[in-house]
Amino acid sequence: xxxxxxxxxxxxxxxxxxxxxxxxxxxxxxxxxxxxxxxxxxxxxxxxxxxxxxxxxxxxxxxxxxxxxxxxxxxxxxxxxxxxxxxxxxxxxxxxxxxxxxxxxxxxxxxxxxxxxxxxxxxxxxxxxxxxxxxxxxxxxxxxxxxxxxxxxxxxxxxxxxxxxxxxxxxxxxxxxxxxxxxxxxxxxxxxxxxxxxxxxxxxxxxxxxxxxxxxxxxxxxxxxxxxxxxxxxxxxxxxxxxxxxxxxxxx
Amino acid sequence: xxxxxxxxxxxxxxxxxxxxxxxxxxxxxxxxxxxxxxxxxxxxxxxxxxxxxxxxxxxxxxxxxxxxxxxxxxxxxxxxxxxxxxxxxxxxxxxxxxxxxxxxxxxxxxxxxxxxxxxxxxxxxxxxxxxxxxxxxxxxxxxxxxxxxxxxxxxxxxxxxxxxxxxxxxxxxxxxxxxxxxxxxxxxxxxxxxxxxxxxxxxxxxxxxxxxxxxxxxxxxxxxxxxxxxxxxxxxxxxxxxxxxxxxxxxxxxxxxxxxxxxxxxxxxxxxxxxxxxxxxxxxxxxxxxxxxxxxxxxxxxxxxxxxxxxxxxxxxxxxxxxxxxxxxxxxxxxxxxxxxxxxxxxxxxxxxxxxxxxxxxxxxxxxxxxxxxxxxxxxxxxxxxxxxxxxxxxxxxxxxxxxxxxxxxxxxxxxxxxxxxxxxxxxxxxxxxxxxxxxxxxx
Numbered sequence: 163x164x165x166x167x168x169x170x171x172x173x174x175x176x177x178x179x180x181x182x183x184x185x186x187x188x189x190x191x192x193x194x195x196x197x198x199x200x201x202x203x204x205x206x207x208x209x210x211x212x213x214x215x216x217x218x219x220x221x222x223x224x225x226x227x228x229x230x231x232x233x234x235x236x237x238x239x240x241x242x243x244x245x246x247x248x249x250x251x252x253x254x255x256x257x258x259x260x261x262x263x264x265x266x267x268x269x270x271x272x273x274x275x276x277x278x279x280x281x282x283x284x285x286x287x288x289x290x291x292x293x294x295x296x297x298x299x300x301x302x303x304x305x306x307x308x309x310x311x312x313x314x315x316x317x318x319x320x321x322x323x324x325x326x327x328x329x330x331x332x333x334x335x336x337x338x339x340x341x342x343x344x345x346x347x348x349x350x351x352x353x354x355x356x357x358x359x360x361x362x363x364x365x366x367x368x369x370x371x372x373x374x375x376x377x378x379x380x381x382x383x384x385x386x387x388x389x390x391x392x393x394x395x396x397x398x399x400x401x402x403x404x405x406x407x408x409x410x411x412x413x414x
Numbered sequence: 415x416x417x418x419x420x421x422x423x424x425x426x427x428x429x430x431x432x433x434x435x436x437x438x439x440x441x442x443x444x445x446x447x448x449x450x451x452x453x454x455x456x457x458x459x460x461x462x463x464x465x466x467x468x469x470x471x472x473x474x475x476x477x478x479x480x481x482x483x484x485x486x487x488x489x490x491x492x493x494x495x496x497x498x499x500x501x502x503x504x505x506x507x508x509x510x511x512x513x514x515x516x517x518x519x520x521x522x523x524x525x526x527x528x529x530x531x532x533x534x535x536x537x538x539x540x541x542x543x544x545x546x547x548x549x550x551x552x553x554x555x556x557x558x559x560x561x562x563x564x565x566x567x568x569x570x571x572x573x574x575x576x577x578x579x580x581x582x583x584x585x586x587x588x589x590x591x592x593x594x595x596x597x598x599x600x601x602x603x604x605x606x607x608x609x610x611x612x613x614x615x616x617x618x619x620x621x622x623x624x625x626x627x628x629x630x631x632x633x634x635x636x637x638x639x640x641x642x643x644x645x646x647x648x649x650x651x652x653x654x655x656x657x658x659x660x661x662x663x664x665x666x667x668x669x670x671x672x673x674x675x676x677x678x679x680x681x682x683x684x685x686x687x688x689x690x691x692x693x694x695x696x697x698x699x700x701x702x703x704x705x706x707x708x709x710x711x712x713x714x715x716x717x718x719x720x721x722x723x724x725x726x727x728x729x730x731x732x733x734x735x736x737x738x739x740x741x742x743x744x745x746x747x748x749x750x751x752x753x754x755x756x757x758x759x760x761x762x763x764x765x766x767x768x769x770x771x772x773x774x775x776x777x778x779x780x781x782x783x784x785x786x787x788x789x790x791x792x793x794x795x796x797x798x799x800x801x802x803x804x805x806x807x808x809x810x811x812x813x814x815x816x817x818x819x820x821x822x823x824x825x826x827x828x829x830x831x832x833x834x835x836x837x838x839x840x841x842x843x844x845x846x847x848x849x850x851x852x853x854x855x856x857x858x
Binding site: 180181184204207211212234235238239255257259295296298299300333337339400401402 | 632724
């Protein structure tokens with residue numbers, strides 16, 4: 163796979179960008195990569211059922227060791243109501259001033275550590291986080307989240323030549339300073355930004371939104387400017403169809 | 415290394431059972447998680463619970479909100495395991511109605527209830543629930559059932575034939591196994607229905623002891639106690655599937671009133687930069703976690719019009735699944751707007767969750783208005799049916815719809831339809847009644 167060691171930022175504004183997470187999850191699983199999914203906002207079975215529609219079986223992947231999932235909701239209940247001494251990736255839920263995400267990073271590192279086994283290993287490791295904005299709601303500061311992403315990038319991208327994909331919500335005009343800090347910080351660090359936006363003219367049944375793709379730090383040093391492309395999309399039951407602006411089949 | 419991400423020591427009974435269930439994939443707990451889709455092969459083992467039905471689109475287990483009209487716009491009902499957030503209207507007149515409908519539906523369907531309030535004793539809240547509209551002859555049957563007598567002659571069954579379907583369960587007679595009922599809000603729910611129902615109440619002033627323990631996590635003590643109470647009930651009553659011996663599965667309906675108000679000890683409604691700014695969002699996250707792993711559905715009402723920090727409102731919305739906003743016309747300029755003279759307010763469906771799916775059931779119609787009649791709370795697709803087109807356009811040109819100017823500041827995220835009305839002409843906005851033929855009828 164040519165794209166390695168990259169941070170891909172998924173961002174949504176005024177719409178739900180989770181379809182991108184499902185896409186990347188199924189994409190990397192089909193590409194035989196080792197994936198660590200930090201699922202903070204939905205349960206595992208949600209990803210599993212959507213994954214089946216997209217053609218991958220998450221339970222099978224988990225059983226054969228290709229997929230490691232941290233279920234934020236389920237583990238969160240554990241750590242909240244039955245606290246224990248040893249560090250837990252989500253122990254910031256119990257703390258009054260959520261410090262840093264060091265235990266979470268340790269979990270990711272242990273999950274994606276390349277094992278030296280005789281059999282054919284998986285391809286590059288991939289970290290998928292859905293989503294980072296909820297960490298802000300749980301009391302973690304934006305700087306701590308940026309540190310976490312930095313650590314993950316240093317280990318997963320630089321050291322192990324893997325990829326990191328995270329989803330962040332763009333808070334728009336709600337004057338959410340923490341969210342803006344997080345989004346700006348991540349935008350500068352990332353190589354590829356996929357931004358799902360609602361249409362400026364409002365709700366439409368046939369075009370669910372617009373996807374802006376922005377390549378930063380282009381691979382060839384000769385291209386100076388960042389490339390960007392815009393597509394409009396419609397989400398269907400088992401896939402998402404993309405088309406150029408104004409070229410929706412409903413319009414033509 | 416197929417680790418599920420939970421702690422290594424699986425000594426907790428629920429955790430290990432859950433882990434075993436998810437890895438084995440053959441389990442009576444297939445329905446434990448509310449995400450069991452109808453596509454599973456274990457469908458035949460699934461027991462149907464009274465008062466629920468499966469979504470047509472993705473097999474999601476749904477419960478009724480108590481208002482069949484609202485169920486329609488929420489994609490068939492409220493999904494089990496999710497949170498319905500009601501953004502209260504300004505004077506908190508109509509949101510308690512939706513709250514009461516939800517609880518009344520629970521009693522009628524035989525679900526267990528958990529009512530939490532900081533303002534009113536849950537026992538009093540239950541007394542004020544609306545009475546279900548049921549056949550009078552059936553009511554007599556129900557009384558006999560409660561006494562444990564056998565059903566009388568078949569004559570009654572012939573008259574009230576549709577009630578032949580309701581299951582005869584020991585101890586807890588269910589009024590009806592149907593989905594979604596009509597209620598008469600001018601009457602109170604019969605006392606015997608409350609007595610036969612299983613409910614748990616959480617009244618904050620009783621639970622908060624005089625000594626304020628400083629909690630280690632950043633939740634206010636009220637929220638902390640409520641979460642522990644909910645978790646206790648779920649665990650002890652077996653709603654999370656921790657007790658496989660319990661034959662009859664049931665839904666737990668949780669209702670929390672005025673969450674986020676200062677009565678709960680939270681100050682997000684008081685100041686823009688508050689101390690416990692993460693208290694409510696953390697509470698919602700843990701609540702969501704508890705719901706996702708149990709057979710329960712929750713309704714919360716939040717006075718979002720009091721929250722000054724728009725970022726908090728956006729976060730609260732993101733952490734809830736279904737969000738419905740109520741906007742009443744009392745005291746606003748819309749009260750005198752002739753377009754709205756028949757209605758009492760607007761209902762904004764702000765968010766519908768995508769569960770187990772890439773897409774969701776979104777209704778085409780976004781203009782919803784509600785009207786509180788003497789006995790019913792009705793939701794209609796807002797359109798002035800009586801006015802003629804010419805006068806309508808004249809009015810619109812003269813007084814542009816107040817919606818354009820008054821931005822409803824509930825969400826940082828603007829309702830996309832509001833923008834649609836701004837950029838397109840008003841005529842386009844009023845095309846909506848004509849494009850939905852046959853759907854634009856009032857739900858009474």
